[in-house]
Amino acid sequence: MTTPAALLESGRTLGVIGSGVMGQTLIKGLLEAGLVTRRQIWATAKTQESCDEVAETLGITAVRDYREAAATAGIILVCVKPAQIGAVSAVLRESSLRADVLMISILAGVSTERLESLLRPAENDGPRPVWVRAIPNTPCVVRQGMTAICGGSDATARHLALAERIFSSVGRCTVVEEHYCNAITALSGSGPAYMYLMMEALADAGVRVGLRRHVALELVAQTMLGSARMVLDTGRHPASLRDDVTTPAGCTIGGLLMLEDGKIRSVLARAVEEATRIVEQLGKAAKAG
Numbered sequence: 001m002t003t004p005a006a007l008l009e010s011g012r013t014l015g016v017i018g019s020g021v022m023g024q025t026l027i028k029g030l031l032e033a034g035l036v037t038r039r040q041i042w043a044t045a046k047t048q049e050s051c052d053e054v055a056e057t058l059g060i061t062a063v064r065d066y067r068e069a070a071a072t073a074g075i076i077l078v079c080v081k082p083a084q085i086g087a088v089s090a091v092l093r094e095s096s097l098r099a100d101v102l103m104i105s106i107l108a109g110v111s112t113e114r115l116e117s118l119l120r121p122a123e124n125d126g127p128r129p130v131w132v133r134a135i136p137n138t139p140c141v142v143r144q145g146m147t148a149i150c151g152g153s154d155a156t157a158r159h160l161a162l163a164e165r166i167f168s169s170v171g172r173c174t175v176v177e178e179h180y181c182n183a184i185t186a187l188s189g190s191g192p193a194y195m196y197l198m199m200e201a202l203a204d205a206g207v208r209v210g211l212r213r214h215v216a217l218e219l220v221a222q223t224m225l226g227s228a229r230m231v232l233d234t235g236r237h238p239a240s241l242r243d244d245v246t247t248p249a250g251c252t253i254g255g256l257l258m259l260e261d262g263k264i265r266s267v268l269a270r271a272v273e274e275a276t277r278i279v280e281q282l283g284k285a286a287k288a289g
């Protein structure tokens with residue numbers, strides 16, 4: 001068995017700019033997967049209080065002024081809110097970033113074109129950082145996330161492979177073309193919220209037929225988890241797996257027909273369509289702003 005190459009070249013660090021929910025999740029995933037050591041990683045947040053909390057809970061260096069740290073970075077993960085990217089890029093422009101630093105953004109709706117423009121050299125002809133854009137989701141917290149990544153104009157297969165290793169430490173990761181990003185944000189980025197709504201509704205249904213709520217919720221959550229595993233592990237079409245559960249004249253077909261009467265398929269499709277439309281609008285507003 002060959003040992004995978006180190007994520008970072010010798011002496012380089014991995015920086016995490018913005019160590020809130022997603023930033024901390026990625027730091028934990030990277031540490032637990034052994035992709036970086038605590039000495040190789042640094043983080044930053046807006047306030048000193050947040051930096052102190054991150055340093056204390058994760059046992060890594062967390063500094064408010066990260067200009068010096070940024071100069072040592074081989075990879076920088078940008079995990080601030082989209083509205084904060086202007087302030088971050090102003091600091092990065094003051095830092096002596098290495099020419100071959102890989103920048104990875106998880107900012108919803110911010111294109112690689114926009115990200116590249118933020119750190120473009122004044123003369124527009126010097127080296128500029130390579131960007132990879134990622135769309136993770138919150139189950140990364142329990143290392144069951146789904147992340148899609150795409151490369152900016154200078155990203156190579158090696159850059160994408162590095163990003164893939166990072167996000168695979170907190171779940172599954174797939175490489176896509178950037179024009180799919182809005183649809184992915186609406187489907188798997190927002191997806192956990194749709195699943196929670198369905199779980200809540202099914203738990204209510206369990207209560208309606210006489211189950212205690214905590215029992216109903218456990219039954220529903222594990223059923224959703226198990227069904228997802230069946231799809232991923234067997235590679236079978238969901239319709240074929242559904243057929244296995246649906247016995248002739250049984251109760252399942254009765255329940256399924258009620259769901260079809262309620263137009264569940266088109267309601268779900270319309271929900272994702274609407275979310276995609278809103279992400280597109282947010283992206284346009286961010287570009288104009």
Ligand SMILES: NC(=O)c1ccc[n+]([C@@H]2O[C@H](COP(=O)([O-])OP(=O)(O)OC[C@H]3O[C@@H](n4cnc5c(N)ncnc54)[C@H](OP(=O)(O)O)[C@@H]3O)[C@@H](O)[C@H]2O)c1
Nearest residue numbers: 018019020021022045046047050079080081082087107108
């Ligand atoms: N949450 C999700 O479901 C999800 C899913 C996919 C992608 N995303 C993307 O992930 C990004 C982060 O989301 P989140 O939920 O992790 O946000 P969050 O919990 O609010 O964390 C934001 C972090 O950024 C820090 N920060 C703010 N301004 C900064 C600045 N100027 N310089 C350095 N750090 C700064 C904050 O520090 P303080 O604590 O000191 O304010 C905080 O640590 C967003 O762009 C979002 O689009 C989120």
